[in-house]
Amino acid sequence: MDSSSPFRSSRIAPVVAMAAAVALTLAGCSSDSGGKKSEESADGASAGKASTPQMTVALVTHQSPGDTFWDIVRKGAEAAAAKDNVKLVYSADPNAGNQATLIQNAIDQKVDGIAVTLAKPDALKDVIAKAKTAKIPVVGLNSGVSEWKNLGLMEFFGQDETVAGEALGNRLNSEGAKKAVCVIQEQGNIGLTQRCAGVKKTFSGTTETLYVNGTDMPSVKSTITAKLSQDKAIDYIVTLGAPFALTAVQSKADAGSKAKIATFDLNKDLTSAIDKGTIAFAVDQQPYLQGYLAIDSLWLYKNNGNYMGGGEQPVLTGPAFVDKTNVDAVASFAAKGTR
């Protein structure tokens, strides 16, 4: 940084930036490969629009900001809302107390239905009882498969995380794995812990848990690298989210490890990694379906009195395996960011 006339340049920074961008484009700086131009125009699922009177539904989740998974849930909910002539009010907070306040907020707005995730069921018990008193139907999605009935929810859409973990454990057995490391990106998250516990339950080899700092990718990368070089016997890396699986690919190369990679949850980069064979398989709980069904079910209940699962059984959206054999069928949807 020069000491002479230091700030003038940054005051006009935006102007310079624009000028530079324009100049560079003119100078033929556009990319010949990739980029927006190569992206096909893709629309979301659409099936016309219901002629029923508009209703309002609140979707309150424990999403933390900027997570690819929750983005897909929300897109599913939005698609159902658009089709059913539903006004969707979305709100989220990872803190259970704040999530309860958001549900109370929805009750105060006198919405026609509420869809909630039960990551911390105890904290939401009271406010869900209030919704029942206010005669607002409540459905659950994503987390809380063992709690939704106790809390008096009408129906539930999601995956039993333990069951999903068990399914992955079985799959590891059939792949002939001996030692797996289960990478948890958020310490203390019950759903993630249940997945690893499920894997441990059915996997006949040994399982170890590894915690990484999910908000700092370079540290995720080096921590997995460290684990792989510490324990050369590891032949399977199990991650609990698509971005972490993709990072594990690099760790594997850095550590010179031959371990294979399996993961929970999909995104569009992950489907192409499965296609290329850098990632073996993924357990998909179909988050789009969770969001979609939660909203659609409230519409069905209001307009036709239906409830899925008969109010007794949860509606399971996973675990579905995506691997090289069926990735093609999923890839085009994942590219739109909806699977």
Add this chain to the structure above:
Amino acid sequence: MSMTHHAEPAVTTPPAPGRKESDGRTKQRPLALRLLARPEVGVFLGAVAVYVFFLIAAPPVRDGSSMANILYQSSTIGIMALPVALLMIGGEFDLSAGVAVITSALTASMLSYQLTMNVWVGVVVALLVSLGIGFLNGWMVVRTGLPSFLITLGTFLILQGVNLAVTKLITTNVATDDISDMDGFGQAKKIFASSFDVGGVQVKITIVYWLVFAAIATWVLLRTRYGNWIFAVGGNKESARAVGVPVTFTKISLFMLVGFGAWFVGMHQLFTFNTVQSGEGVGQELIYISAAVIGGCLLTGGAGSAIGPVFGAFMFGMVQQGIVYAGWNPDWFKAFLGVMLLGAVLINLWVQRTATRR
């Protein structure tokens, strides 16, 4: 192995007293004690202690490639800890530094992708955006006289929200699109995210940048007028201004330096991982600040060094990965990290106290 190499620049000779004969009022203290009184020596010893500890506790650490991995982790913290430390010596700090890294990466990625331009266009614009954020932080702090805690807490929240909202608005997803097949990517990857071979060990290029930046920062701090200005504005702003130090320029440029660091680390992340998740980066600012504080920079400003934070960042990387290399029960991960860091800081403090006491 490479540790000992970095150790050397730490021992910069303390300014010569320039006194011929002691007249009895001031006793010449032994060299060892004078060395220990320097802010970076305590953390250097702490880092050595942690290093030796894991060398014994975790056999894989002795391997060259493990050390390269630990240094890589340290470098991604260390490159940001350097400008953060200089800013702290200058009496301010920046809570937006963690998310600013992601802002920069998102800007470069989305601009190139959406306009289908050579990725270098995105890289250059991201630099301007990052410097602009730094300028804005500094300008507001200087103009309002409010504590930088408040100002940068504001920008931290703004950036966190903007990262998410703008990414979603533009890409309709919360992560950016893969730009690895675009023109210029390979080149940029070579510069920001390549690795090279040293005796069969793959070494990440960020380690080189980290050490080079540290050397430059040390030189600037100890040998240039600008370095004096930094100490002066951090020590006492008013008296610095009275003796003709351009306080406004110094403070704003320091914030912009943090912006530069954020850009650099952001580019590294983008070209390593091809895509960026908009929710990342939160919490990293505290790690940068911790590395600087452990490295001997006072929270109140006016004291510190550029080489101290290098060891501070190394300790972070060493402890974080050392626990994994040692194969300890991961449930205790954070607790281990906390105990080790507190221990290191206490050693640091004890060394300083012992050294400055006669």
